[in-house]
Amino acid sequence: METYYDPKDLKKFGKIGEFQKPLADKFFAYYGEVFAEGALTAREKSLIALAVAHTVQCPYCIDAYSVDTLEKGCTEEEMMEAIHVAAAIRGGASLVHGVQMMNKVKELSM
Amino acid sequence: MKSLHALHHKLSDTDTQIEILEQGVEQKLGLPLFQKKMDDAGLFPLKPTSLDIFQVNLGKMCNQVCKHCHVDAGPDRKEIMTRETMEECLRALAVSDMNTVDMTGGAPEMNPHFRWFVEECRALGKHVIVRCNLTIIVANPKYHDLPEFYRKHNVEVVSSLPFYNADKTDRQRGTGVFKDSVRALKMLNEVGYGQEGTGLMLNLVYNPSGAFLPASQESLKRQFKRALKNEFDIEFNDLYAITNIPISRYLDYLISSGNFEGYMEKLVNSFNPVAAQGVMCRNTLSVSWDGYLFDCDFNQMLELPVASPAHQHIRDFDAQALMEREIVLNQHCYGCTAGAGSSCGGATA
Numbered sequence: 001m002e003t004y005y006d007p008k009d010l011k012k013f014g015k016i017g018e019f020q021k022p023l024a025d026k027f028f029a030y031y032g033e034v035f036a037e038g039a040l041t042a043r044e045k046s047l048i049a050l051a052v053a054h055t056v057q058c059p060y061c062i063d064a065y066s067v068d069t070l071e072k073g074c075t076e077e078e079m080m081e082a083i084h085v086a087a088a089i090r091g092g093a094s095l096v097h098g099v100q101m102m103n104k105v106k107e108l109s110m
Numbered sequence: 111m112k113s114l115h116a117l118h119h120k121l122s123d124t125d126t127q128i129e130i131l132e133q134g135v136e137q138k139l140g141l142p143l144f145q146k147k148m149d150d151a152g153l154f155p156l157k158p159t160s161l162d163i164f165q166v167n168l169g170k171m172c173n174q175v176c177k178h179c180h181v182d183a184g185p186d187r188k189e190i191m192t193r194e195t196m197e198e199c200l201r202a203l204a205v206s207d208m209n210t211v212d213m214t215g216g217a218p219e220m221n222p223h224f225r226w227f228v229e230e231c232r233a234l235g236k237h238v239i240v241r242c243n244l245t246i247i248v249a250n251p252k253y254h255d256l257p258e259f260y261r262k263h264n265v266e267v268v269s270s271l272p273f274y275n276a277d278k279t280d281r282q283r284g285t286g287v288f289k290d291s292v293r294a295l296k297m298l299n300e301v302g303y304g305q306e307g308t309g310l311m312l313n314l315v316y317n318p319s320g321a322f323l324p325a326s327q328e329s330l331k332r333q334f335k336r337a338l339k340n341e342f343d344i345e346f347n348d349l350y351a352i353t354n355i356p357i358s359r360y361l362d363y364l365i366s367s368g369n370f371e372g373y374m375e376k377l378v379n380s381f382n383p384v385a386a387q388g389v390m391c392r393n394t395l396s397v398s399w400d401g402y403l404f405d406c407d408f409n410q411m412l413e414l415p416v417a418s419p420a421h422q423h424i425r426d427f428d429a430q431a432l433m434e435r436e437i438v439l440n441q442h443c444y445g446c447t448a449g450a451g452s453s454c455g456g457a458t459a
Contacts, residue, residue: 043329071318072325073333075275 010060043072050079051086111175111284113184114359121362122182124413130365131356131441134374141378144443151383155436156392161429163394164208164236165407165454166191166199168218168227170399173249176270176283178317178360180411183216190216193223195401195424200230202427208395212454214241214407219253232263239266241454245287247294257294257301266311267303268350268454269295274337278319295344304345313348315456321369323376323449324351327457350456353377355408355445377444385451388458391437397424405437407454408445414438 017024035045046068053061069079114122121127135141148154169190172183203211211231218224218240231238240260247256260267269291273279276288295304295312302308316330324330331349338344354360356373364370391405395416401424404410415422418435451458 041329043325043333067322070320071322073273073316073330075273075278 005059007059007063010063013060043069043074046072047074047078047082051082054083055086055090111184113170113175113182113186114362115182116184116186119362121358121365124411127357127361128412128414128440130361130370131374134370135378135441135444138371139375139378141375144441144447145439147378147381147444147447148386148439151381151386153383153386154439156389156439157436158433159392161206161208161393161395161433163210163212163390164199164203164206165212165214165394165396166218166227167214167216167396167398167407167410168221168224169216171220172216172243173220173246174217174243174284174287176359177363178282178354180355180358180360180408181216182358182411187216189399190221191223191399191401193226195399196223196227196230198401198424198427199227199397200234202424203231203234203236206427206429208236210237210239212239212241212394214454217243217246219246219256225259228259228263228265232265237266238263239268241268241270242294243283244269244271244291244294247297248290254297257298257303260298261301261303261310264310266313267298268313268315270315270317271295271334272317272319274334274341282317282319292342292344295338295346296342299345304347311348312346313350314346315350315352317352317354321364321367321373323353323380324452327351327450348456350454351450351452352454352456353445353448353452355442355452357408357442358411374441374444377448380448381444382447382449382451382459385449385457385459386447388451388453389443389446390453390455390458391446394454395432401425403427403432408442409438409440412440412442414440 014028035042046065049061050065050069053065066079132143136143145154148156170181170183170187171185171190172187173185175184213228219242228238228240246253248254270283271279271291272282279288279291280286298312299305303310304312314334316324316334318324327349330351334349338346356364356377364373394406396404396407396410398404398410403416403422403424404414405416416432416435417438418431420426421428421431446452
């Protein structure tokens with residue numbers, strides 16, 4: 001069955017440079033530095049990436065960072081809590097706009 | 111749970127395992143065989159650099175049946191080293207420069223001659239490592255004094271603990287293993303193991319509870335130190351991150367869970383020439399329960415003896431001849447060269 005998303009495409013990510021090498025090289029160099037140990041540990045960064053992957057709902061990123069967080073020794077609880085953080089922010093982002101709705105309703109109401 | 115051997119499972123046949131690994135890498139995945147990869151890295155044929163570590167497998171008998179066990183050990187395995195073979199090992203040790211005796215199993219402590227063998231190795235002035243599965247210490251009252259025995263003979267204890275919680279540990283090693291391991295670790299701590307200033311070394315082994323590679327050893331060590339201290343007041347010295355080698359029960363797990371090809375692809379694509387240079391088979395000699403010699407414990411379990419036909423048994427030990435041998439390689443070796451590398455002493459790169 002043909003689909004837009006193919007798990008095998010994740011392994012081809014590095015080949016995006018075929019069409020535009022200089023920008024791809026810069027991106028991957030930047031990407032590598034972002035995820036290196038820094039003020040945040042590589043493990044903490046991996047959990048953030050897992051949460052963001054769910055926010056942007058990227059199947060490739062979810063695949064990659066489910067593996068990466070496991071390999072970095074994260075527990076299932078930590079991984080799910082990270083996703084709840086993403087869900088809470090997404091849900092909160094919708095809900096906080098309720099204040100806008102309330103403002104408008106109050107503006108128009110007697 | 112029974113061993114593959116007791117179940118007459120097809121993977122209890124080592125030729126079948128080797129065939130599956132070779133076909134998987136070359137035909138299914140279209141990836142280079144390990145020997146080719148080593149040749150490209152200028153490491154074929156692979157030769158020893160020294161003979162430092164004498165790893166003795168005292169037998170396949172064990173009180174646990176871990177899902178990933180490369181030995182296919184368990185209570186139903188009766189193959190254990192006799193005292194006569196141990197004496198042959200001691201004769202070889204006495205005339206060699208190998209300074210470390212690394213005892214493994216199964217549960218080496220279940221061999222009735224274990225304590226005698228430790229004492230004899232120490233009397234020869236050898237550094238002794240025991241790969242203790244922890245739960246054996248609390249399995250039966252006759253083993254409760256093992257921490258004191260280890261302390262008395264200044265044995266280095268290396269113990270598997272795949273994670274610092276019960277969930278992941280028990281999934282890999284069996285129900286209740288984490289709880290018993292914590293109890294055993296506390297007993298080791300009580301006699302001084304892992305405590306600063308005692309010189310009594312207690313090192314833990316992490317290996318992934320699934321079809322993925324281990325994280326950075328240093329990062330895992332920090333996590334384990336923090337979690338075990340905070341939650342259980344347990345101390346240890348070092349942590350070795352070890353990659354699961356795709357043979358025996360772990361191979362069975364990979365195939366039955368649909369992870370075999372993905373795992374092999376990951377191992378091959380993570381080949382690290384620096385790790386390949388430092389593989390443990392270059393300074394280790396492994397002896398089986400019945401006295402045969404191998405380049406490592408994994409080759410032992412695949413029945414791939416040292417490529418030195420006149421010296422394949424400990425009774426024919428000849429350090430010079432064994433130093434000139436070519437190390438036997440196959441596709442499972444990708445497990446030792448992936449990423450940061452893997453050995454019985456942890457990462458190699």
